[in-house]
Amino acid sequence: MQGFKEFIMRGNVIELAVAVIIGGAFTAIVNSLVEGIFNPIIAAVFNSDDIASAVWNIGPVALGVGAVIAAIIQFLLIALVVYFAIILPMNKLNEQMYIRKHGHKPVEEEAAASETDLLTEIRDLLAANKR
Numbered sequence: 479m480q481g482f483k484e485f486i487m488r489g490n491v492i493e494l495a496v497a498v499i500i501g502g503a504f505t506a507i508v509n510s511l512v513e514g515i516f517n518p519i520i521a522a523v524f525n526s527d528d529i530a531s532a533v534w535n536i537g538p539v540a541l542g543v544g545a546v547i548a549a550i551i552q553f554l555l556i557a558l559v560v561y562f563a564i565i566l567p568m569n570k571l572n573e574q575m576y577i578r579k580h581g582h583k584p585v586e587e588e589a590a591a592s593e594t595d596l597l598t599e600i601r602d603l604l605a606a607n608k609r
């Protein structure tokens with residue numbers, strides 16, 4: 479029972495639970511936005527009553543593009559909000575914590591040496607050790 483209690487009380491488990499709850503609430507907001515605003519606009523563009531019936535006719539073939547466009551818009555809205563509401567602030571917070579700990583901004587790492595450069599350096603070091 480002690481192991482289970484330690485598992486549940488870990489910070490990342492609690493953070494995950496909070497993320498799932500917030501994600502569910504956020505999904506409701508995005509769904510309302512897509513269903514109430516974007517879907518009617520898309521349906522109007524395709525001269526349709528409903529987004530699900532919005533089609534693009536190419537000869538004898540009717541492509542149901544309305545639902546796909548709505549899903550893409552929903553995905554982009556979620557990605558946009560996640561980036562600006564979570565990722566960007568977390569990056570700023572991490573940078574501030576780094577500055578507080580080290581006294582300066584993090585320095586961009588130099589570009590990694592190519593594999594050929596690394597192999598050449600290893601060869602030269604091995605040759606130097608044989609002498």
